Amino acid sequence: MHFNPFISVPRYIRLNTLLMKKAEAMEYFEREGWKFIENTFETYDEFIEAVQHLDDESFMVDFHIKNLFIFPASSKKHFASNELAAEGKLLLQDKASCLPSFLLNPPHKSTVLDMCAAPGNKTTHLAAIMKNKGKIYAVEMNAKRYQTLTKMVEGTNATIIQTMNRDVLEIKDEEVPNIQYILLDPSCSGSGIVNRFASDINKDSNRLYKLSGLQFKLLTHAMTSFPNVKRIVYSTCSVYPEENEEVVLNCLQRIGHFKLVNAAELMNNQWNNFGNETSYPNLGSKVLYARMGEDGYKSDLTNGFFVAVLERCEEDEFNEFYLQKQQNIAVHNEKFGKRKAEKVDENVKEEVQEEIVKPKKKKKWINKGYNQ
Numbered sequence: 420m421h422f423n424p425f426i427s428v429p430r431y432i433r434l435n436t437l438l439m440k441k442a443e444a445m446e447y448f449e450r451e452g453w454k455f456i457e458n459t460f461e462t463y464d465e466f467i468e469a470v471q472h473l474d475d476e477s478f479m480v481d482f483h484i485k486n487l488f489i490f491p492a493s494s495k496k497h498f499a500s501n502e503l504a505a506e507g508k509l510l511l512q513d514k515a516s517c518l519p520s521f522l523l524n525p526p527h528k529s530t531v532l533d534m535c536a537a538p539g540n541k542t543t544h545l546a547a548i549m550k551n552k553g554k555i556y557a558v559e560m561n562a563k564r565y566q567t568l569t570k571m572v573e574g575t576n577a578t579i580i581q582t583m584n585r586d587v588l589e590i591k592d593e594e595v596p597n598i599q600y601i602l603l604d605p606s607c608s609g610s611g612i613v614n615r616f617a618s619d620i621n622k623d624s625n626r627l628y629k630l631s632g633l634q635f636k637l638l639t640h641a642m643t644s645f646p647n648v649k650r651i652v653y654s655t656c657s658v659y660p661e662e663n664e665e666v667v668l669n670c671l672q673r674i675g676h677f678k679l680v681n682a683a684e685l686m687n688n689q690w691n692n693f694g695n696e697t698s699y700p701n702l703g704s705k706v707l708y709a710r711m712g713e714d715g716y717k718s719d720l721t722n723g724f725f726v727a728v729l730e731r732c733e734e735d736e737f738n739e740f741y742l743q744k745q746q747n748i749a750v751h752n753e754k755f756g757k758r759k760a761e762k763v764d765e766n767v768k769e770e771v772q773e774e775i776v777k778p779k780k781k782k783k784w785i786n787k788g789y790n791q
């Protein structure tokens with residue numbers, strides 16, 4: 420994988436609507452000498468073109484996220500010490516990192532679990548989307564990062580957030596009752612982050628294996644431990660399919676009662692990058708990537724990011740990957756008559772534990788190694 424080290428993403432600034440109105444922010448920027456370019460573009464491509472040509476004195480509003488401002492990359496130093504950012508009114512957050520909360524889109528008064536919350540960018544975005552009405556449980560395992568999270572929550576006036584310094588894998592439904600929406604943004608390789616963009620050659624397959632095992636465990640927990648969950652967003656700042664499509668596919672194959680929502684439709688078919696449909700049929704085109712334009716991909720002018728949206732199936736409905744796997748097992752059993760029937764949803768956790776402790780040989784990408 421080749422990339423252009425000179426690509427830079429614009430300065431994205433998310434308005435904290437819990438502390439400041441959009442009109443006030445616009446007036447502030449104009450007072451500071453910035454010229455507003457109105458976003459009247461009909462298509463995403465036209466918009467991207469305009470952002471690419473944003474001059475050093477101008478700013479715009481994002482095409483998808485209406486409380487996200489876009490400034491030229493050259494303004495990064497200027498905003499690093501901005502007074503309104505210090506007051507929690509403006510948040511320096513990349514567009515890609517805003518997509519998970521935007522796509523989860525929990526309604527006001529709903530109950531949300533953010534499973535991996537620190538430093539709190541997405542949790543506080545969720546609170547703003549919910550207009551500070553409802554309840555968000557924000558869980559962070561690492562003590563130091565938990566402190567950063569609590570500081571951010573306090574500083575942004577996101578009063579519906581209850582922070583918890585815990586391992587989310589130990590949290591059960593009784594402790595966080597009636598969770599309806601889950602955001603899962605777990606630790607990942609960070610291979611999508613512009614300045615540390617990793618090439619295939621630099622892939623650390625051992626680390627990747629451990630990370631994807633944890634990601635799988637966390638997504639399984641999200642899908643099986645909270646009976647009232649309607650929608651789950653799974654995201655990473657990685658561009659490696661092992662942490663993305665692979666994790667989602669493995670979970671869907673084992674847990675039948677969730678299905679993929681087509682992210683392209685959620686973006687009104689105005690987006691450039693999705694997963695790999697050839698390698699992951701019926702899955703790749705429904706999961707979203709944000710890309711900075713490396714390797715001939717079209718650019719979204721953001722850091723590299725992955726988002727998958729899952730929704731609970733109707734009663735008696737199972738997702739296609741689960742059904743296919745069950746069918747394969749049935750065919751295999753008929754042929755060889757040896758293997759016991761695959762465990763069903765209720766027992767999936769037991770199976771997951773076994774898989775994580777004892778990796779099976781079928782995980783070919785580990786054995787092949789990526790350093791070749």
Ligand SMILES: C[S@@+](CC[C@H](N)C(=O)[O-])C[C@H]1O[C@@H](n2cnc3c(N)ncnc32)[C@H](O)[C@@H]1O
Nearest residue numbers: 535537538539540541560561586587604605606
């Ligand atoms: C990618 S960061 C999350 C970024 C955050 N969502 C944001 O937008 O600001 C992943 C976080 O998950 C935490 N984490 C990893 N495993 C966890 C677990 N089992 N329980 C709770 N937190 C966990 C890590 O310590 C790390 O802070």
